[in-house]
Amino acid sequence: MGARLIAPEHNGKKSLVSSTRQPTPFGRALRNVGWLLTGKGVGAVLSIVYLALATRSLGVQKFGQFSLVLSTAQAVAAFAGFQTWQIVVRFGMAHRERPGGGDMAALARVVRFCLLLDLGAALVGCVLASIAMLLMQDHFGWSPHLTRNALLFSFVLLLSVRSTAVGVLRLHDKFATGAGADAVTPLVRFIGAGIAVWWHATVTGFLIAWAASEVLTAVAYWISASRAAPGLMSHWRGGLRAPAENPGLWRFAFVTNIGSTLTVASRQVVVVLVGLVTGAAAAGNYRLAYQLSQSLVRLADMFARGVFPEVSRADASRTYEGLVALVRQSGKLAVAVGGATCVLVPLLGSPALHLIAGAKYLGAYPVLVLLGIAAGFDIMAVGFEPVLLGTGHATQALVIRVVAAAVLFIAVALLMPPLGVIGASIASLIASALLLAMLVHAALRLIRGLARSAA
Template sequence: MSGGFRRTRFSVGRIAGVLLNNKIIIGVRSFFESNSSLSRVVRNLGWLLAGKGFGAVLSLFYLALATRLLEPAGFGYFTLILVTAQVASAFVSFESWQLVIRFGSQLQAGKADGDVNRLAAFCLLLDIGSALLGILLVTGLILIFADQFGWQDDMIGMAILFAIVSLLSVRSSAIGILRLFDRFRDGALAAAMTPLARFGGALLAWTFSPDIKGFLIAWAAAEILTCVAYWVTVRLVTPVRFTGLRLSEIVAIPKSFSQFFSFLWITNLGTTVRSIAQQVPLLVVGFFVGPAAAGLFRLAYQLKDAVARLADMLGRAVYAELSAVDSHEGGDARKTLFAQTSRISAIGSILLVIIAVFLGKPALQLIAGEAFLPAYPILLVLSLAAAVELWGVNFEPNLMAAGRPKAILWIRTGAVTVLLSLMAVLIPGQGGLGAAYAILAYSLLANLALWMFTRYSD
């Protein structure tokens, strides 16, 4: 017995030795141990994937609980409340994480580490101010559209309270700080608090309050805990400190950059435009067709989004590295990295479509049950749109790193105009599927235009 064990161990050892000495294994190991721009992008993407992958798995469980307990109509009411808060946030948000990365990279390149603290503090104040403005906006939106969405007085109160909690749980600048200092691993751990808290909250809601109120409380608690996790992480793993800073020093930081305010307003407008494309279709479906149709559309959108998060993660990892490369090594190095990451995104877009075609319907039935199977055609069309976005995920970060946010804004604005026009035509007759076709047209138009601008203007 022991001899057999020794022979097995020897064989395993020989196999391991062969693998470790294999040129492919050595090459992969050398790639990840190197400090090249592409290796940093892949390494950071790996940490983002680890956190988001964990979240995606848990999201399937709490999504199953929400859909099966609330059913299409109740799930529609629930998601309409969530999306209303997200839309209000997007209209007033300045995407401060992009400000931290873009101008923080310049400060680091110039060894102005003390100014990084002031930049981070300014962005935090910006987050808080936009949150307060968002509370006023979302309260008005809820009061104006509550009747059309079929919300009663108690649901209006819950919607306003959830929006307040969600908007005040600011963390965009914290995300930027962690990425500026290449702490993607720690950011992934902080981000994991959202799905973990939602999963735990969904279990509690299922046990004690299996209704819309219970799930809203769970989602609000997740927002608070995630906000706390991000800022505690910033305190523990980065040198950024706000103590000792005077308000006059903080508000003066934009004067250090000639394009600060133009970049600020353009990113705000860009966020608003993207939010219209991502969130407004659900509100329009709920407005014209009803909460049940909105529930079907939202489930399809969330399942697509669980897979398509790869695009968002790759874009965030690439933007941080492209900004650093452009500040430290110049435009030629940025173009080389852009070409390398574009090949990765093209492969990912093909895989996304394959996953949607073969696993979409079984996933719908397993997670939500028979009542949500009508969402499958919507899921397929939205997955095609997500594949297009993944193919073009490098275009925006490349243009942003090159200091051309205005081009992105004009392109996205034109595409959103087409989106709104198509929704007005398609949703009254086709409901959620019409909204999905409009989103696909938006993705195709926007990314083709971004590709042409990137190809011929760089």
């Protein structure tokens, strides 16, 4: 920004000119997203391979058990964990952008506080996971061996904290570095899944592979964060002062925690509910369809994560004209990609299921169609939610998530008993459509207010 650029040659000579053009917020967001997608692009390809290895080698019943363990552990992690990366970006941006070179000491205290929050939440999650896995053992008749391994996997998942490190990298615009760290997850899962199949595929083998990916990804993120900002974690003193120095931090932390819980945990809980009501095999089919449909949503979520720092930066510097343009452009792109997803998933779903999992999983196609359309709505939603979170309207975003989650569980309770797994899929579609409608309404109303402020 403001760097000197080499102008075109004239008469064989190069001239240096000062560039006064600054990249737009949307341009910076797309650059950030490009780096995020670099890691996710590799992951998307590898995830198809290791998903195929798991479904084909474990079989329907064992893959269902594997799905139940993953969904239960991920639901607990979402319930207990805080989105500390958002806290680092939201509150750290003001310290970093402060005139005079920024207040790095205050920023360091925010980072240390967030890491303490991550660790405390992980310990609470371990207690909750112990209770959840014992209940699953009683209901499904799991062996003590499987229950112990499921519990150990949950502990590893919960204790491999990296959200704060993610926030440090995004705060310092190190999206390329983050892409490299993020690519560790699918790479290790791919290698681990291959080893698990070679050693006679078992649920335990795949759990070990997934656990290893969590640990190594966390290590990669923390090494990258310490190199990007070496002074932020030099000592632990002062971290507990961060809430007093940053008014609204606790409120933002709990609001984003509840929002994340409702977003991630509610969908994972549906997988568990499908298993409780219809059995492990149906849960495996539902998770397979859900995972395939959500692969595009995860890519779109990278877009939201790239946009969020730019919204926070514009809000901190009060550059509302750029913020209004950023939100409008982001919304248009998200709607276009989401609309394409709604069309492509039904068209390509059956061949994809046959290629990845085999003919025995083709019964999941109707579920995939419904969840694919829901995924399209979710992709559209990611173009609008960052404006609420990045401008201090996290509570409004939370209320919308609460309403959508309540509708999801009410619809599941009403539709799954008569319709089974199809009923659960219809419930997800209804909830996603409602979530999109409410986020669009709230974001557009906020944009109109910001446009008046910028006028």
